Amino acid sequence: MEEVLNLFQEKSSGKVSSVYKVYMAMLRRAKIRFNYKTWMLFDFATTIFNVFTYFLLSFIILPQQVVAAGYGESYFTFAVIGLAVSHYITAGLRSLARTIRLEQFYGTIESVLSTPTDFVILFLGDLLYYVLYSSIFLIIILPLGIMLGAKIVVNIYTLLTLIFLVLLLVLSNLPIGILSAAMVMKFKQGDPIGWALTWINQLFGGTFFPITILPPSLRIISFGLPLTYALDAIRYSLIWGVTIFHPRVLMDTLAMIIYTIVGYPIAIKVFRIVYKGALKEGKLGIY
Amino acid sequence: MSSISDIIEVFRAREKEHGFHAFIRRALASCFYQLKIYTSYRMNFALDLIDITISALIYYYIGFLVSPQDLMRLGYTPDYIAFALAGIALSRYIWTSVARLAHKMRHEISAGTFESLAAADFDDFHAWLWGQILYGFTWSSSVFFVTILLGYSLGASFTRSLVFWLQAILIVLLTVLIHAGIGVMAAGMYIVHKQLETLLVLLVAVIEFFGGVLYPLSLLWNYPPLYYIAMLIPFTHGLELFRRTIIDELPLTHPLMLRHLIILLVFFPTIFLGFKVFKHYLNKAKKTGLLAAY
Numbered sequence: 001m002e003e004v005l006n007l008f009q010e011k012s013s014g015k016v017s018s019v020y021k022v023y024m025a026m027l028r029r030a031k032i033r034f035n036y037k038t039w040m041l042f043d044f045a046t047t048i049f050n051v052f053t054y055f056l057l058s059f060i061i062l063p064q065q066v067v068a069a070g071y072g073e074s075y076f077t078f079a080v081i082g083l084a085v086s087h088y089i090t091a092g093l094r095s096l097a098r099t100i101r102l103e104q105f106y107g108t109i110e111s112v113l114s115t116p117t118d119f120v121i122l123f124l125g126d127l128l129y130y131v132l133y134s135s136i137f138l139i140i141i142l143p144l145g146i147m148l149g150a151k152i153v154v155n156i157y158t159l160l161t162l163i164f165l166v167l168l169l170v171l172s173n174l175p176i177g178i179l180s181a182a183m184v185m186k187f188k189q190g191d192p193i194g195w196a197l198t199w200i201n202q203l204f205g206g207t208f209f210p211i212t213i214l215p216p217s218l219r220i221i222s223f224g225l226p227l228t229y230a231l232d233a234i235r236y237s238l239i240w241g242v243t244i245f246h247p248r249v250l251m252d253t254l255a256m257i258i259y260t261i262v263g264y265p266i267a268i269k270v271f272r273i274v275y276k277g278a279l280k281e282g283k284l285g286i287y
Numbered sequence: 288m289s290s291i292s293d294i295i296e297v298f299r300a301r302e303k304e305h306g307f308h309a310f311i312r313r314a315l316a317s318c319f320y321q322l323k324i325y326t327s328y329r330m331n332f333a334l335d336l337i338d339i340t341i342s343a344l345i346y347y348y349i350g351f352l353v354s355p356q357d358l359m360r361l362g363y364t365p366d367y368i369a370f371a372l373a374g375i376a377l378s379r380y381i382w383t384s385v386a387r388l389a390h391k392m393r394h395e396i397s398a399g400t401f402e403s404l405a406a407a408d409f410d411d412f413h414a415w416l417w418g419q420i421l422y423g424f425t426w427s428s429s430v431f432f433v434t435i436l437l438g439y440s441l442g443a444s445f446t447r448s449l450v451f452w453l454q455a456i457l458i459v460l461l462t463v464l465i466h467a468g469i470g471v472m473a474a475g476m477y478i479v480h481k482q483l484e485t486l487l488v489l490l491v492a493v494i495e496f497f498g499g500v501l502y503p504l505s506l507l508w509n510y511p512p513l514y515y516i517a518m519l520i521p522f523t524h525g526l527e528l529f530r531r532t533i534i535d536e537l538p539l540t541h542p543l544m545l546r547h548l549i550i551l552l553v554f555f556p557t558i559f560l561g562f563k564v565f566k567h568y569l570n571k572a573k574k575t576g577l578l579a580a581y
Contacts, residue, residue: 042488049496056502057349060357075352100308177539199341 025125069210080145091130093172153241169230175263317418374500383423384466388474461524468557475565
């Protein structure tokens with residue numbers, strides 16, 4: 001921990017590379033989070049029990065709707081991929097808001113911002129931590145699913161496609177995450193937007209059931225969520241063994257890229273306005 | 288008891304008030320101060336409501352995928368939304384009954400207020416514990432009613448008979464009391480064994496999984512060891528009794544219901560055992576000075 005502190009205190013900012021600082025920021029968050037072993041254990045236990053629950057549930061589920069949506073005949077495979085990927089939503093949507101909220105809550109946000117290290121570095125470190133933490137779930141869930149009979153095609157091509165799509169999922173959700181963080185900074189009320197979006201994603205993103213079940217009027221919400229495209233692409237790739245170059249996966253990828261390109265300038269502009277406002281009013285550290 | 292000053296007055300009363308009336312006053316004070324804390328976080332309340340609604344909607348749509356024939360083959364009515372929401376509604380009591388007290392103890396000990404509570408206490412925390420159980424029950428019941436109302440509005444075929452709802456309330460009370468006994472026991476052990484919270488958190492996940500909240504328990508027949516574990520958990524029997532009451536309208540005199548009721552009643556002594564264990568660990572912590580150690 002002292003090493004991390006010394007690094008952020010470094011006066012000549014050019015002395016340490018930004019990549020190393022991001023790595024150390026990630027390590028800092030990991031060290032803090034690993035102190036709360038209870039909740040980590042709870043997270044893992046709940047996830048494992050969730051996999052078993054959907055495994056049992058799949059015995060009473062009719063495959064017609066899953067087949068019609070193009071995901072093969074196994075509902076369990078469908079659900080297991082949804083469970084494995086859904087954790088990345090937290091990384092994209094809520095990591096920045098969590099960072100700001102925690103630093104505000106513990107009264108450390110002003111100290112953090114007074115160091116020569118840019119806040120973006122700390123944020124990227126946190127984001128990296130949450131992505132890696134979510135990857136632990138993926139690494140636990142997919143093999144467990146395969147052991148229980150999920151029909152997932154694993155080879156170097158599908159794995160590379162999975163990594164690419166997961167990164168794109170996080171990036172395409174990040175603009176909303178930045179907006180959510182701006183709201184935390186402005187209203188200092190937990191992370192209501194982050195919570196609401198996590199739930200909206202769970203319901204409309206197609207994590208537990210194909211979105212084709214939803215009435216057409218509600219399906220419009222699904223098409224506005226990057227998770228819908230990410231899940232569709234990841235499922236299609238892992239179930240049929242296709243790569244990024246398959247037309248359906250390619251279309252989903254394009255949708256996520258558009259989301260990212262359009263979302264960033266808006267999100268960053270809003271964040272800057274809120275951030276500068278908080279600086280001017282001296283309310284940055286107030287929670 | 289409407290304001291914080293009333294609650295403080297109850298706890299700072301110089302003369303130790305004994306008798307049933309005084310006990311109720313202290314228990315209510317313990318419940319009200321917790322309610323005051325909760326209602327001061329209005330956003331949390333709104334988030335809890337959204338959480339329940341989204342959960343209900345997710346299982347409403349999953350219900351379209353479930354095979355009604357398979358549900359009937361496994362001994363239930365073909366209505367999965369009623370099946371799942373009954374499970375979700377009752378499972379909301381489990382966290383509050385089993386793990387919340389130990390979680391609350393951790394909060395009081397880490398915030399440094401547990402010793403102050405112990406200094407004002409003269410009945411081995413009985414009134415305080417009952418107040419906390421009452422608070423947990425009040426909170427879970429609110430969530431329970433919202434879940435059931437959502438179920439009705441989504442078309443779940445819950446009973447509309449008042450008699451069966453009274454039977455259901457009786458089953459809920461029994462299930463909650465038994466699990467509260469486990470929770471009081473765990474809270475007592477937590478005073479001395481601080482690592483216990485991890486186990487409790489796991490225990491809640493285990494209880495919810497084996498209880499068959501989202502899937503028919505009969506599916507575990509294919510995995511006999513898992514089925515027997517499920518049978519050893521009181522929640523499994525409480526949930527079966529509750530479901531059969533509000534969905535199938537089975538009276539408690541039905542042989543299937545009697546079997547689950549008898550097994551559930553076997554666990555009834557945990558309520559008394561819970562308070563005994565709590566007292567034992569509280570005295571141990573007082574003697575060894577571990578009361579405020581965190």
